[in-house]
Amino acid sequence: MSEPGVAADFENPQPAPQSVQESPVKVRKQLPQRSVDEFWKKFTTKFPGKVHSILPADIYAKTKASKNTKGVVNGQIALKSYDQAAAECKHAVEKIAKECRRVNHKYRDPHFDIEFDLKRNRRDCLDALGEVSDKAYPKSVKRIPDIFENPVFYEEGATASDVRQGFNGDCWFLSALCALCNKKDLVDRICIARDEEVGVYGFVFHRDGEWIQTIIDDKLYLIASDWWESSDEEKRVFSMVNRGDAEAKYRKANQTGSKALYFAQCSSENETWLPLLEKAFAKAHGDYSAIDGGFTGEAIEDLTGGVTTELFTTDILNKDKFWSEQIMKVNEEFLFSCATGTFDKWQGSDIASAYGARENIVRMHAYSIMEAREIRGNRLLKVRNPWGEGEWRGAWSDGSEQWTPEWMDLLNHRFGDDGQFWISYEDLLREYSSFDRTRLFGSDWQITQQWTTVDIPWSADYNKTKFSVTLTKRSPVVIVLSQLDDRYYRGLEGQYTFQLHFRLDKDGEQDYIVRSHGNYSMSRSVSTDLELDPGTYSVLMKITARRYQDEDTPEDIIRKNVKLRQNKLIQTGLAYDLAHAKGEIRETEAEKQERREREIKKRNAEKKKQNAMKREDKLKDWQRGKREKAREKRHTKRREEYERKKAEKRKVSEPAEGSVADDALAVQINQATTPEAVNGTKAEAEARVEAEVEKQATAGATEDKTGEPAPDPASMPQPPAEAKADESKPTDGAPLEAIAEDSKTANGDLTEDTSVAPSAPKSKEMDAATSSDDSTNQKSQQFEAALQAIPSVTVNGAPAPTSEAPPPSTAGPCSLAPNDDYQYDSDASFDSSIDSVLDFPAQVDDVVAEDEPPPIDDGDDDAEFENDPWNAVCVVGLRVFSKEGTCSIETIRPRQEEENLDLDDASKGASGEVEGDRK
Structure with a gap:
């Protein structure tokens, strides 16, 4: 006995699963x-383009754009x-x-x-546009005199040992500061002016090829809440203990000294330069979240104006x-930072895991190289962790066997968990995967x-x-291709990211000179160092774009924030507008x-095209009018x-006295439609009808020849001058009157008037060919028309259905028209003005002349791309x-009908590039 469930399934079979059911096959509708x-x-x-202005009527940005050199x-x-920036900053501080x-x-800084911002819960100084962080946030804000008992900007100058990271992922920035501290006066060049009594500080930073100033007040974020703003439970517990x-x-205990600061702090309890400098850097970029995460080399660029190269x-x-x-x-021409674990997480490894530490070196974390020494054949480097703790545990680490009193004196080293350690050059190359090398520029560079x-x-x-670069003397040069630093307008970056690449050609030479060094991580700029002879060079750019459609566009960000975060949108929009003004x-x-x-050339060509179209339309109108007149004449x-x-038939009282030709035709057609004829073969029926049609056509042609005389060609309307010029071409073969008559004949007029004489004589060969074609067309069309009147013609000898044929009519001769009213052919109707292909509009001619079928709409398959197409635009x-010597740059934009540039990568051989084909 079968189970109930099985029986139920058998009696009521379920439909096949979706994966098993056959999916409809999509028919390919075009090539x-x-x-x-x-x-x-x-x-x-x-319509490629980019949003260049966020704010309406941004006069400041427009004024700056008008000063750009062209x-x-x-x-x-x-x-x-x-x-210039330092002088402006100093003047602004003094004025305030x-x-x-x-x-x-x-x-009090009204802009930051x-x-x-904190106590009104706006968070414009903490979070960027389009994001609100769920991280822990500061609980209070106080001024410098309210935090520090004896505040000083410097105690013994800015040193790397002062730097300690706070609750922000800006280790890249702090590591850059550690590197700057090793070279005298580099930090002082950033901290331009201050008035500690008033609480105003001025700094300068390098942004997109130029220096900018930033002014801040002396307020800083703290970890703990104010006493009266803390929770009741917290106050109760603290009151019980104290x-x-x-x-x-x-x-x-909670709001005094450097340890109370929420973000970066100095190791000294009364030193203030580091948290104030970090605040100014955050304000320059819009908020603290904008400086969360980055590359040390880029931070060194922002603090020195140098050029960074990424090295693996x-x-x-x-x-x-x-x-x-x-x-x-290091610390002379270059500054260095290093990191490890760049690709460690590509297989799912946890960077924060203890198993990922390489002898206590933190992965994906920036370190700065403080010093390099070569003593007694040992290559050693001094490295610092901006956390102020966590050191290397291998050879030459604190407490290792390599250290002796002599070596400690030679390297001036003291043990301690301060984040500074020594490491050998071999271990450095093995444990660290990448370096950021920043070249510094002095007053001898332009x-x-x-x-x-x-x-x-x-x-x-x-x-x-492309860019054209001209040098007047041989010189060492550093060429840098940059894009805008979007860290300054976070939230408005858009959906596209760009990777830069360039190559350098010398004008007049075949091969390129050098290509830029490619970066894996940093995307803001690429560069190359070399020495060049005087001459003119071309910098060709190759930029790769990638789109992230899940990201908001600038338009989306504006709509989302225009009501709720007006001040933040104005601040970030101004930074965006100033950047894109470049x-x-x-x-x-x-x-x-x-x-x-x-x-002007385009307008003239368009005007010439319109005139030609007008002449063509006039010629077609003239030809159409001529055909209509001829058609009306034939119909009449x-x-x-x-x-x-019809009048003659009414005069005749007996059928025998009618038209002999009509009677003969009626008898033969009636005989062709009798059951005996129908039951015959199709070939016999076609042969009989074709013979009768040919006979009738011959009689009609004879009658036409005896008709009225041909009209005088001089009395016909003459075409315009352009048409006459076209008629004189030997390829036309005949004047317009002949072309019109040929067109009418090809369209199958059964009783066409052939008595119209041509305006110019034709050759006998052309007359014979035309007569043969006309006769063939007339026969085929008349045969098809008569064949439609034959019912149920057998196919391949098969018998037709048996039915008795109606008796022959005795009321008169058989007529092709079913009633007495005159019937017109569909192609000879008075209502139709189209007689041949020439009568169709111009666009119809184009469609007919296509070599392949026109595209057919496949639905909405590509609607996603058509509604939101690729539109990547980059400011470089x-x-x-x-x-x-001197150097000059000019932007060379593409000319009309300019050829595509050649490729340069020999590794692209599979794509068909040939070395010898380069120009």
Whole structure:
């Protein structure tokens, strides 16, 4: 006995699973290549562009954009921008201090008021646009005199041992400060001016090729809440432990000294330079979250104006040369930082796990190289962890067997968990995977820079926009291609990220000189160092774009924040507008003149095209009118003939006295439709009808020849001059009158009037060919028309259904028309004005002439890309540092009909690149 469940399933079978059911097969409706072409056409926008202005009527940004140099840009001293920013910063601090003393107020920064922002729960100084962090946040804000008992900006100058990281992921920035502390006066160059009594401080930072100033007040975030703002439970417990003046003891324990600060702090309890510098860096970027995470090399660039190159230990060709020519120049020409574990987590490894520590070296964490020494054949480096704790445990670490009193004196080292340790060069290369090397520039260098905006295609190749660089003397140069630092306008970055690459060509030479060093991690800039002879060079850019569609566009961010975070949107939007003002394209006089010439040429070509279309329309109208007149004439003649025959029939009382031709035709057609004829073969029926049609056509042609004389060609309307010129071409073969008559004959007019004489004589061969074609067309069309009147013709000898044929009519001859009213052919209707292909509109002609079927809409398969197409636009700038002679840069934009650039990567052999094909 079967189980009930099985019986139920058998009696009521369930439908097959979805995966088993056959899915409908999509029919291919056009050629594969055309499908691909249509996809790419929809994928890329027809109107590439970028949002250049967030705020309405941003006069400040527009004013700055109007000052951008157009055309050729000449160089200037590399430190000129720094000197200008430092002077402006110093003047601003003095002006604010004077104003505050006048009104007896301490300075409160209206643009970065962290106390008001925290206690009103706005968090504009903590979080960027489009994000609200769920991390722990500061509980209070106080001024410097309320935090420190004896506050001082420096105690013994800025030193690396002062740096301790707070509750923010800005180790990259603090590691850069540690590197700066090793070179005298580098930190002092950033901290320009201050008035500690008033509480105003001025700093400068390097941004997008120029120095900017930042002014802040002396308020800082604290870890603990104020006494009266803390919870009742917290106050009760603290009062029980600290009887007496609990509030004073609470402030002494939780809100006094460097240890009370929420973000970065100095190791000294009264030193203030580090937390104030960190606050200024956060304000310059918009908020504290903007400086969470980064690369030490980029931070060193922001603090020095230098140029950083990313180096991986596996890419170093000669490690001895790297030590002698670069590492040994640390704190002189270069600053170095290092990190490890760049790719450790690609297989799911937990970076925070204790198993990931490499002899206590933290993965994905920035360290700064403080010093390099080579003593007695030992290559040693001093490295520092910005946390102020956590050190290397291998050879030459604190307490290792390598240390002796002599070595401690030679290296001036003391043991202690302060984050500083020594490591051998071999261990450094083995334990650390990457280096950020930053080259510093002094007063003996000059800088030349130019910015522009370029459209980035999906398939990356060298862009048609390029930079032209001219040197007057042989000189060492550093070439840097940069994009805007989007850290300054977090939330408005958009959906696209860019990777930069360039190559350097010398004009007039075939091969390129050098290509930029590619970066894995840092994407803000790429650079190369070399020495160049005087001459003109071209910098060709290759920019790769990647899209993240889950990210908000600037338009989305504006809509989401325009009501709730107005002040933050204004602050970030201003930073965005100022940055993108650099990329505003301003035409040179030569470009303006070239654009005007192109516009004039385009207008003339369009006007010429419109005139040609008008002439063509007039010619078609003339030809159409001529055909209509001829058609009306033929119709009138046929009607008159029909009426004449009809009148003759009415005069005849007996059928025998009718038209002999009509009677014969009626008898033969009736005989063709009898059952005996129908039951015959199809070939016999077709042969009989074809013979009768040919006979009738011959009789009609004879009658037409005896008709009215041909009209005078001189009386016909003449075509315009252009049409006459076209008629004189030998390829036309005949004048317009002949073309019109040929067209009418090809369209199958059964009783066409052939008595119209041509306006120009034809050759006998052409007459014979035309007569043969006309006769064939008439026969085929008349045969098809008569064949439709034969019912149930057998196919391949099969018998037709048996039915008795109606008796022959005795009321008169059989007529093709079912009633007495005159019937018109569908192609000869008075209502139709289309007689041949020439009568169709121009766009119809184009469709008919296609070699392949037109594309058919496949539905919404590509709607995703068509509604939101690829639109990657990048603002890029070229900086060239040089020592000798002068340097100039000009942006060369693509001309019309310019050829694509060649490739340069020999590893792309599979794609068809040939070395000898380069131009």
